[in-house]
Amino acid sequence: MSNSAGTPREITRRQMLRRIGLTALFAGPAASVLSACATSGAGEPAPSATASGAATSAANPFGVKADAALEVVIFKGGLGDSYATDVHEPMYKKEFPKASVKHVATQQIAQTLQPRFASGDVPDFIANSGTDLMDMGALQSEGQLLDLTPLFDAPSPDDPSKTVKDTLIPGTVESGQVAGKPYILNYVASTYGLWYNAKLFQEKGWTPPKTFDEFKTLCETIKKAGITPYAYAGKNAAYYQYWMILITAAKVEGNQVLMDIDNLVDGVWNRDSVKQSAAAWAEIGKFMDKSYEGLIHTEVQTRQNQDKVALYPSGSWLENEQKSNTPDTFEYALTPTPSLTSADKMPFEAVRSAAGEPYIIPSKGKNTAGALEYARIMLSKEGAKGFTEKSGSLTVVVGAADGLSLSPGLKSVNDAVKAAGSNNVTYSSFENWYKELETELRKQTNSLMFGRISAEEFCANMQKKADSVKADSSITKQNRTV
Amino acid sequence: MRRGDVGPAGGLLSAKMRTYGFIVSFLAIPLALYVVFVISPYIQAFYISLTNWKGISANPRYIGFENFGRLLDDEVFWAAVRHHGLLLLAMPLITIAIALFFSFLLNLGGGTGGGRLTGVWGARFYRVVYFFPQVLAVAVVGVLFQAIYRPDGTGVLNGLLAAVGLGPVGWLTDTGLALWAIMAVVVWQSVGFYVVLFSAGMSAIPRDVFEAAALDGAGRFRLFFSITLPLIWDTIQVGWVYLGIAAFDCFALVQVLSVDRGGPDNATTVLPLEIWRTAFTFSKFGYASAMGVALFFLTITFAALSLRVTRRERIEF
Numbered sequence: 001m002s003n004s005a006g007t008p009r010e011i012t013r014r015q016m017l018r019r020i021g022l023t024a025l026f027a028g029p030a031a032s033v034l035s036a037c038a039t040s041g042a043g044e045p046a047p048s049a050t051a052s053g054a055a056t057s058a059a060n061p062f063g064v065k066a067d068a069a070l071e072v073v074i075f076k077g078g079l080g081d082s083y084a085t086d087v088h089e090p091m092y093k094k095e096f097p098k099a100s101v102k103h104v105a106t107q108q109i110a111q112t113l114q115p116r117f118a119s120g121d122v123p124d125f126i127a128n129s130g131t132d133l134m135d136m137g138a139l140q141s142e143g144q145l146l147d148l149t150p151l152f153d154a155p156s157p158d159d160p161s162k163t164v165k166d167t168l169i170p171g172t173v174e175s176g177q178v179a180g181k182p183y184i185l186n187y188v189a190s191t192y193g194l195w196y197n198a199k200l201f202q203e204k205g206w207t208p209p210k211t212f213d214e215f216k217t218l219c220e221t222i223k224k225a226g227i228t229p230y231a232y233a234g235k236n237a238a239y240y241q242y243w244m245i246l247i248t249a250a251k252v253e254g255n256q257v258l259m260d261i262d263n264l265v266d267g268v269w270n271r272d273s274v275k276q277s278a279a280a281w282a283e284i285g286k287f288m289d290k291s292y293e294g295l296i297h298t299e300v301q302t303r304q305n306q307d308k309v310a311l312y313p314s315g316s317w318l319e320n321e322q323k324s325n326t327p328d329t330f331e332y333a334l335t336p337t338p339s340l341t342s343a344d345k346m347p348f349e350a351v352r353s354a355a356g357e358p359y360i361i362p363s364k365g366k367n368t369a370g371a372l373e374y375a376r377i378m379l380s381k382e383g384a385k386g387f388t389e390k391s392g393s394l395t396v397v398v399g400a401a402d403g404l405s406l407s408p409g410l411k412s413v414n415d416a417v418k419a420a421g422s423n424n425v426t427y428s429s430f431e432n433w434y435k436e437l438e439t440e441l442r443k444q445t446n447s448l449m450f451g452r453i454s455a456e457e458f459c460a461n462m463q464k465k466a467d468s469v470k471a472d473s474s475i476t477k478q479n480r481t482v
Numbered sequence: 483m484r485r486g487d488v489g490p491a492g493g494l495l496s497a498k499m500r501t502y503g504f505i506v507s508f509l510a511i512p513l514a515l516y517v518v519f520v521i522s523p524y525i526q527a528f529y530i531s532l533t534n535w536k537g538i539s540a541n542p543r544y545i546g547f548e549n550f551g552r553l554l555d556d557e558v559f560w561a562a563v564r565h566h567g568l569l570l571l572a573m574p575l576i577t578i579a580i581a582l583f584f585s586f587l588l589n590l591g592g593g594t595g596g597g598r599l600t601g602v603w604g605a606r607f608y609r610v611v612y613f614f615p616q617v618l619a620v621a622v623v624g625v626l627f628q629a630i631y632r633p634d635g636t637g638v639l640n641g642l643l644a645a646v647g648l649g650p651v652g653w654l655t656d657t658g659l660a661l662w663a664i665m666a667v668v669v670w671q672s673v674g675f676y677v678v679l680f681s682a683g684m685s686a687i688p689r690d691v692f693e694a695a696a697l698d699g700a701g702r703f704r705l706f707f708s709i710t711l712p713l714i715w716d717t718i719q720v721g722w723v724y725l726g727i728a729a730f731d732c733f734a735l736v737q738v739l740s741v742d743r744g745g746p747d748n749a750t751t752v753l754p755l756e757i758w759r760t761a762f763t764f765s766k767f768g769y770a771s772a773m774g775v776a777l778f779f780l781t782i783t784f785a786a787l788s789l790r791v792t793r794r795e796r797i798e799f
Contacts, residue, residue, distance in 0.1 A: 135536075135763075234741055435765070439764075450655070450746070
């Protein structure tokens with residue numbers, strides 16, 4: 001990814017990249033520059049939110065001072081930054097005509113902002129995304145993030161009788177929790193599953209599999225047609241595959257297994273649900289060509305566009321990401337991961353829909369009240385609709401996209417979410433909380449899927465790493481209950 | 483006024499002062515830059531390695547040698563150290579062998595032409611060609627070899643193999659092959675520089691030494707092993723140290739080429755990559771600095787050892 005990253009189209013994978021914290025090549029030398037900051041200045045005392053205080057009211061719940069400047073830093077990746085410059089910032093200016101809004105667009109959040117955090121001169125609002133995002137667990141444990149509880153408890157701009165939280169898809173607030181409090185606003189709604197070319201499947205008379213038995217039979221059929229039945233990119237996107245393994249485990253046992261993985265519960269990786277899921281996916285892995293371990297996601301996605309790969313695991317950003325490569329003969333459609341056993345706790349229709357794309361407010365910013373108001377503007381229907389129009393991605397604001405015409409892929413996402421109803425596979429927080437566990441999971445996923453280890457070894461290796469993370473006192477432990 | 487300038491009072495300065503002032507004025511800036519950008523980060527890294535710094539707060543906590551104790555049972559760290567060991571043994575040996583072979587051919591391999599020893603035909607052209615890879619930035623080389631090593635039929639090497647009916651080879655996906663494939667890139671890129679270096683060494687050897695040996699009936703092998711090699715030993719030694727230090731890096735190529743950065747299954751990981759990952763992905767700057775300090779001592783030890791071991795009596799000519 002960052003070995004090839006940098007082109008805006010590729011950064012459309014921000015939904016995942018936010019979790020990984022990959023840094024660009026020159027991050028190495030930058031270490032010494034940063035360390036220079038570490039042992040020098042202690043940072044200036046930061047003004048608190050109340051320091052900027054004007055009186056609070058229903059229309060101005062955070063007490064924003066009308067003439068206080070606001071600095072907004074936007075990650076300019078696949079979403080672009082026009083949603084900020086053309087939609088949200090003008091809305092803020094309209095509300096506070098006397099305030100000046102400073103807009104900063106960057107592709108390298110960490111390189112731009114880490115020195116500023118170290119010196120205490122922080123911006124007010126940050127889209128912390130891309131390959132070079134900052135580690136939010138570390139920021140929180142250093143007291144650099146503002147608790148967003150007031151934002152979610154504030155009245156909604158569209159309906160003062162509701163709180164902002166009530167207008168969002170369930171789980172949004174929880175997905176941004178660190179140490180039990182919401183510090184992160186995850187703004188974009190993403191749905192995960194297996195993608196295929198609806199036109200190809202129709203032409204060949206194939207139907208997306210509902211069970212793993214059907215999946216294997218279909219893979220045999222597709223293989224005979226000279227197409228690789230299933231593939232993911234081992235070189236840089238092993239996490240696309242581990243999502244699928246985790247989703248299947250959750251379908252077997254219920255969301256509890258994913259929460260237990262996040263909470264580092266003893267022996268969770270050795271549970272039957274994880275083992276069965278790993279074994280089932282390893283069987284599918286046998287249909288993959290070994291060469292896919294050495295390819296990057298765009299290479300595999302392009303092969304799918306050329307109908308050389310039938311099914312590909314990814315999220316709802318895929319259609320937008322591949323827009324320029326998709327021929328007319330290709331129409332994206334999403335299907336949920338197949339059911340594994342007849343005793344599965346969740347039905348086939350269950351999908352993972354999760355809030356992603358983190359936005360944060362530094363606690364030591366000069367205008368934290370303004371930043372909270374900016375976030376509330378983003379979460380208004382008008383702000384969210386403008387975002388979807390400019391970026392082509394759905395937001396966590398319920399019903400904000402009503403009336404917009406959706407592309408075939410987004411429509412199939414919408415249908416899948418509707419069919420799933422309340423059967424939502426929960427998100428995984430360990431990807432943000434415990435990067436070492438996440439790195440190990442990628443490694444073991446490649447080993448499993450490309451046939452170097454068995455499902456038992458996969459589980460044992462992951463349990464070993466989870467145990468070592470749990471025992472490592474230098475890693476701040478997190479906990480989730482929902 | 484700069485020190486060493488001869489101003490109105492210049493005549494009062496002693497000649498000695500003027501000389502030293504002149505030298506100091508030339509050394510001061512590079513020395514200051516070196517101290518600020520090399521020595522001071524090193525010292526800070528030593529300090530940070532004794533803390534639990536996470537890269538954000540201004541006040542890291544001192545934790546003594548805990549990070550170093552942790553290194554002892556970090557299997558990824560040891561995998562990286564093993565890879566450096568392998569790189570250290572194989573990479574300089576292969577590079578120097580190839581570079582010596584080429585430079586010998588370029589300078590003396592052509593036999594006697596008009597009573598004089600010359601290089602093979604077109605030697606000048608080859609010398610330039612060999613140097614090309616050295617001019618390319620390492621990132622460019624990485625991207626180039628992504629295409630060369632691509633694991634399916636669209637890769638350059640696998641395309642050639644497919645043309646003769648052989649199955650695709652997972653150059654970078656086979657755990658046993660991946661590190662060698664990356665080493666081959668390093669060798670490919672460095673050979674040109676050492677060809678030039680050794681050529682310079684060889685051209686410094688008086689021709690009559692070779693001609694006398696040739697008159698006495700020495701063949702090319704004898705010329706190479708009994709005359710050339712001992713006479714350019716100093717140059718080879720320098721090359722060895724350079725290459726050895728390069729073997730402790732390889733960050734960029736591994737980062738760009740390897741599966742999952744250092745994979746598959748840690749098969750290609752190197753210390754600089756792990757330092758980078760530990761600092762910027764795991765946010766453990768203290769632990770990463772401890773790895774950096776370990777790398778520092780490995781490099782210093784290698785350089786000191788290799789200079790000592792390869793020391794020979796210098797042959798004057």
